[in-house]
Amino acid sequence: MKIVKTLGQFIIEKQADFPYAKGELSRLLRDIGIAAKIVNREVNKAGLADILGEAGTTNIQGEGQKKLDVYANEQFISALKHGGECCIVASEENDEYIPIESDVSIDAKYIVAMDPLDGSSNIDVNVAVGTIFSIYRRKSTNGKATIDDVLQNGNEQVAAGYVIYGSSTMLVYTTGKGVNGFTLDPSIGEFCLSHPDMKIPKDGTIYSINEGYYSHFPDGVKKYIKYCQVEDKKTNRPYTSRYIGSMVADIHRNLIKGGIFIYPVTAGAANGKLRLVYECNPMAFIIEQAGGLASNGYQRILELDVKELHQRSAIFIGSENMVKKAEEMMACFSPQVTKK
Numbered sequence: 659m660k661i662v663k664t665l666g667q668f669i670i671e672k673q674a675d676f677p678y679a680k681g682e683l684s685r686l687l688r689d690i691g692i693a694a695k696i697v698n699r700e701v702n703k704a705g706l707a708d709i710l711g712e713a714g715t716t717n718i719q720g721e722g723q724k725k726l727d728v729y730a731n732e733q734f735i736s737a738l739k740h741g742g743e744c745c746i747v748a749s750e751e752n753d754e755y756i757p758i759e760s761d762v763s764i765d766a767k768y769i770v771a772m773d774p775l776d777g778s779s780n781i782d783v784n785v786a787v788g789t790i791f792s793i794y795r796r797k798s799t800n801g802k803a804t805i806d807d808v809l810q811n812g813n814e815q816v817a818a819g820y821v822i823y824g825s826s827t828m829l830v831y832t833t834g835k836g837v838n839g840f841t842l843d844p845s846i847g848e849f850c851l852s853h854p855d856m857k858i859p860k861d862g863t864i865y866s867i868n869e870g871y872y873s874h875f876p877d878g879v880k881k882y883i884k885y886c887q888v889e890d891k892k893t894n895r896p897y898t899s900r901y902i903g904s905m906v907a908d909i910h911r912n913l914i915k916g917g918i919f920i921y922p923v924t925a926g927a928a929n930g931k932l933r934l935v936y937e938c939n940p941m942a943f944i945i946e947q948a949g950g951l952a953s954n955g956y957q958r959i960l961e962l963d964v965k966e967l968h969q970r971s972a973i974f975i976g977s978e979n980m981v982k983k984a985e986e987m988m989a990c991f992s993p994q995v996t997k998k
């Protein structure tokens with residue numbers, strides 16, 4: 659009989675990894691797990707309930723908000739508000755950060771930055787979507803936490819994770835001591851440890867990029883794509899192209915099988931499309947903890963200066979040797995122009 663370890667049991671077991679923590683981070687991760695189960699229930703019946711289609715509002719990116727991403731945002735904010743461990747929530751769906759001021763959050767010391775439902779444009783066509791979260795400890799030691807507590811470099815994260823609502827629902831997270839994956843067992847309503855100590859293969863044969871923008875890519879990216887497509891048995895090329903259009907799903911596949919995901923700068927997105935604070939930084943933390951690499955083509959994602967909440971970045975993330983090859987092409991054909 660296989661011993662089932664739930665997310666809650668695992669978190670408590672790993673509590674010892676944080677000698678100074680008094681259980682707050684553990685409780686925060688538990689709160690996120692609870693919200694993920696609630697969102698999962700609605701995602702799984704999105705086609706039935708009246709939560710498909712546009713909510714009529716738009717987020718700061720000017721993107722139409724589908725009802726499910728508004729619902730997911732509300733669920734995560736509510737769980738974090740009532741959990742008492744979080745003093746600020748920053749969300750893709752909200753222009754400004756949300757201070758959590760409630761009796762239970764008086765001495766809360768954690769900041770949560772999240773994309774509550776990434777890839778939501780895929781909801782109506784039943785393609786995997788995901789939640790991405792990033793957790794920081796507040797820097798300020800007294801008074802109310804401010805935006806400065808949110809705008810921390812990625813290497814200051816204390817935890818990061820994602821939920822993928824796919825053929826099964828999984829929660830994958832790291833606290834800086836490796837990456838572990840939990841699959842939701844609907845029959846008991848628990849996330850159960852299914853992928854202990856996840857490691858991304860050093861090499862892979864999957865490249866993931868929206869080639870529709872090829873003509874707008876930097877020359878280094880064009881050269882890397884051609885490198886992926888050239889026949890060379892010794893290096894298992896041509897690689898396979900896979901692009902789901904949902905960052906969590908594309909990166910999760912590469913974490914398991916090996917591969918590289920690239921969203922570079924393009925003519926239409928001079929700083930890239932994906933957001934540094936609640937997409938690139940958490941995914942970079944996870945992939946580095948699993949033995950992979952994540953950069954903007956030149957610098958480690960986790961070392962990039964964070965200046966604005968909805969700041970965008972290019973991202974090259976995945977198997978170590980594939981990211982290194984892509985960075986070589988960038989250095990050679992699209993050398994970084996340092997701003998004077």
Ligand code: P6P
Pocket residue numbers: 776777778779868903904905906931932
């Ligand atoms: P494009 C989804 O909208 C998202 O934010 C990511 O999940 C995904 O990787 C990317 O945008 C897809 O963007 O321009 O290829 O449609």
